[in-house]
Amino acid sequence: MQKLFDSPAAALADVADGSSVAIAGFGVGHSYPNSLVIALRDQGARGLCIVANSLGAGGDFRPQILVQNDQVKRLVLSFSSRPGLPSPEEAKVAAGEIELELVPQGILVERMRAAGAGLPAFYSPVTVGTPLQAGKEVRSFGDRSFVLEHALPVDVALIRGYRADRFGNVEFRGSSAHFHASFAKAAKLAVVEVEEIVEPGVIAPERVGLPGIFVSRVVHTTTTYPAPKGLMGRRAADSNREYFGKPALSRSEMAQRVAAMLPDDAYVNLGSGLPTLVAGHTQGKTIILHAENGALGYDLLEDTTDLDVDFFDAAGNFIRMRPGGAVFDSVVSFEVARSGRLSAIVLGAYQVSAQGDLANWALPGQIGGGIGGAMDLAASGSHVIALMEHCDSKGNPKLVQTCSCPLTAPACVDVVVTDLAVLERIDGRFVVTALVEGFTRDEIQSITPMKIDFADQIRAM
Structure with missing residues (x-):
């Protein structure tokens, strides 16, 4: 079994116009599959639906570049704008150039998990009594109301891991696992970039965070990018x-x-x-x-x-x-x-x-x-x-x-x-x-x- 590709460009060469693409990553810049994002920009597929927690910020190697390159038609996000951080997606949504669906972070990951598990929908207590409840079925269980949420399958998922082998088994490190596994499971084609490609058996079975059966293609990360500053909310702490x-x-x-x-x-x-x-x-x-x-x-x-x-x-x-x-x-x-x-x-x-x-x-x-x-x-x-x-x-x-x-x-x-x-x-x-x-x-x-x-x-x- 061979899932290794020579480059991110080779792994994404067949992504079609109009594809739905889930891109894992957290906050403004943590553990995004940056090499794959750049490859998708250079590949040039248009009319994409991008599913993500956010598109990142402050760099030319995060998913925002797909918006800047006019490749995106629709967004499904938990963050489309942040105070004090103007974004290209915010401007294009306001101009009516891109459609936007906002989804709570936990419901986003749950909709992806449901798609990977073959479940069409589920009921959730989240969004009850909020604008995001509008147009959705609401049902009572016991003394609480729940909103019907539908699974969110995608054509392609771009994820990042620490290590992988040629079978596609992926190991994650630290608190950087977040959305990667659930996004991959929801996709027809899951592509992972990793820091290290190892021989089968090097990753102990109990350390596999995503089994290879969910992974289609594996590539080596091609470029290392600077770490985010990591100071959100900690500025001006002593001001009165x-x-x-x-x-x-x-x-x-x-x-x-x-x-x-x-x-x-x-x-x-x-x-x-x-x-x-x-x-x-x-x-x-x-x-x-x-x-x-x-x-x-x-x-x-x-x-x-x-x-x-x-x-x-x-x-x-x-x-x-x-x-x-x-x-x-x-x-x-x-x-x-x-x-x-x-x-x-x-x-x-x-x-x-x-x-x-x-x-x-x-x-x-x-x-x-x-x-x-x-x-x-x-x-x-x-x-x-x-x-x-x-x-x-x-x-x-x-x-x-x-x-x-x-x-x-x-x-x-x-x-x-x-x-x-x-x-x-x-x-x-x-x-x-x-x-x-x-x-x-x-x-x-x-x-x-x-x-x-x-x-x-x-x-x-």
């Missing part, structure tokens, strides 16, 4: 906003406050952006961090001169695994998330409503957005903490009676931590239980247009 002429907590102090709220031995997921800072205050504690790309039990790597590019969290930050930690793919990671096994989930937010509705993936009027894993996490039934500034950069309140931003999930937020206060949802209402020293109840109420109560005893933050 001012309200009423007085300084609020810094972003780092907010994160420290959340870390102090987490119980020992808690399993905790941290969303991208501001929640990522919480990880800097969990080192030395027994809190066990979970990342959607497939890591459990890790610490942020503060010295990135000592990084391993295959170990990163869902925000793209490089990590070091703790003793007793584990890595796995995104299928397993979202099994952990949606099954309610996490003790707490910390998410950023554009808005939180009086009913506990969460909105954190798009702004009103925005074309597309960045859903990521937030919808899957928020629908899990686990304890959800929203971590955000009390007002946005323009001074607009983020705690509102009713969300004007598209919802991530309804009635899911249990606690809100801002740079001014802690609010806990008790008996259906948010109650202020802690305030930053120097701020009064009247001041907080004046910039909080939702209905709130104040505890008899309010702690100082």
